[in-house]
Amino acid sequence: MNLDIIFKAKTPVKFGGAGKWKQDDASKLFSSSQSMKFSWVQGLICFDCGAAFDFQYLLKCTKCGGLLDLVYDLPQTNWADLTDNNFQGMWRFHKVLPIRNPAHIVTLGEGSTALIPAPRLARSIGIKSLYLKYEGTNPTGTVKDRTSSTAVSSAKQFGASAITVVSTGNAGASLATYAHRGEIPSVIFCYHRGDPIKMSHMSLMASKFCVFEGEYDDLIRSVDQCVEEGLAFDGGATRNSFKHEGKKTIAYEVTEALGTVPDFFFSPVAVGEIFIATYRGFDEMQQMGMVDRMPTLVCCQSMQAQPIVAAFQSGQPFRPTTIQPTIAKGVAVGDPGPKGPRVLEILRQHSGMALAVSDAEIQEAQSLLAESEGLWAGPTGVVSLAALIQAGRNKQIPSNSSSLCIITETGLTSPYPPAQGQVVKTSLEDVRRLFSCV
Ligand SMILES: [Zn+2]
Structure with a gap:
């Protein structure tokens, strides 16, 4: 099985064909390599038609176009055996995450909130x-950091040359930050009425920060098409399992x-x-x-x-x-x-x-x-x-x-009506009086 799907700019992703993979066949399909032990992930399965696929970057079922999800070889286990305290945050659970080589993990300490x-x-x-x-x-x-970490780590795992997302704020800022951390170029789109703090954050972190004013659905269609042409790894939420x-x-x-x-x-x-x-x-x-x-x-x-x-x-x-x-x-x-x-x-x-x-x-x-x-x-x-x-x-x-x-998010990056504080004098007597009524 080819674990090294090559993903290059301007090169369409080479999807594997549908197979007849079953849970019971896992031991035959996946030899006991070190990377396999790091993650228990096996492959992908289609929700709609049940087709199974080898482990690869694939956004939809090649048989019916349905939504795919990852499948793991899950043993009977306990917390001590599942978790790995050599890793921080959510990566303590790397056995049930889809990254096979720890060298591909891009992290800023997300999780363990x-x-x-x-x-x-x-x-x-x-x-x-x-x-x-x-x-x-x-x-x-934001909670988006958990998915940005798995998205950018996956992009590294599959050798992507860029990653992209269309965002209203949090997702774009988060993905751009993790792409920056992982040294993967990012193309980040944000609605022009996004929150100013989040847009500033995005523009600082993104390789290309693009503000759009047209129809959201039109832009999504265009970006999805570019993703399918292999121009960038899909950092969006709708399809990437x-x-x-x-x-x-x-x-x-x-x-x-x-x-x-x-x-x-x-x-x-x-x-x-x-x-x-x-x-x-x-x-x-x-x-x-x-x-x-x-x-x-x-x-x-x-x-x-x-x-x-x-x-x-x-x-x-x-x-x-x-x-x-x-x-x-x-x-x-x-x-x-x-x-x-x-x-x-x-x-x-x-x-x-x-x-x-x-x-x-x-x-x-x-x-x-x-x-x-x-x-x-x-x-x-x-x-x-x-x-x-x-x-x-x-x-x-x-x-x-x-x-x-x-x-899901801090309040510190969202706009809110300005506070109306009490105007006070600065003399000791005036300040002391303020404390007396607390
Ligand atoms: Zn299908």
Whole structure:
């Protein structure tokens, strides 16, 4: 089997053909090399037709065009055997990540983020316990760093000469940063109304920073075409199965820290990367005998962009929708591509929940999070918490249950109305008086 797929600029990617690969054949297909031991990844499988493919960079099924995902040879194991403390952050879980040679890892220490108990918020929502997985401490302040690390590491693994993404902010800044770290040229596109701090960050890190003013869908089509021509590695969220694996480690970290899975797991959904990836993490842990159940997965969207929530609640097939502006720009997606139906399928198969929240509910969640627990997150970052607050209000979750919300970004890179501080005089007497009323 050819493990060294060559990926050159202006050279179309050479995809392997569909095979008849099965889990049981793994030992024959993959000899016990050192790189194999580093990762348990085996190959790719198509969700739609079941075709199996050798391990390679492949964006869609060559038989039916369907969405692909990675398959691992998962033994019965435990935390001590699964984790490797010679590595930092999410790379402690390298056995369930798709990089076969540690020399290809591009990292800035992403992962191992804090799991923060939120007892005051839990009380006000009316549930037994709440934990927040706070992703704002990742190197660029967002959960995207996990997927940027696996995307850029994969680009190195397959010898890519460049990497690209179309972004509304966080994804572009994060991917450009990791590409810079990994010395891979990046071409980063950002909507001209992106957040200024994020755009400055992108322009500093990207090899080519491009601001677009036209139709988003037109640009995506053009960039996807260039990616398929092999001009750059796909750093986008809609098709690249290597990229989303980084977010899978959230499920592992949460379960390792809690010693079990929470009853409800709230994830924001735009394209569906976090939702699908964490589902995969819980599913893998079940296969390895590390947990005996799956949490109730909750898909959280903005009311202005809720194609999955609308389909789930109406019982209809998935359909892309037209979106309206929302302050949660990171979830402003009306057409998530092939991952949209996949999220819907997981929700239906596993009796999940799907909730949409308004901008007012998002702002309320931002304020409550800051006031109750001392955490400042951006609007996109609190979509999951806003959905939990709504579910609590509507009595959709039992009061004796535990919940986890992924807080996906810091609030420090998002715009917010300027603070109105108290104007004070500087004399000792005036300053002393201020302390007397604290
Ligand atoms: Zn297929």
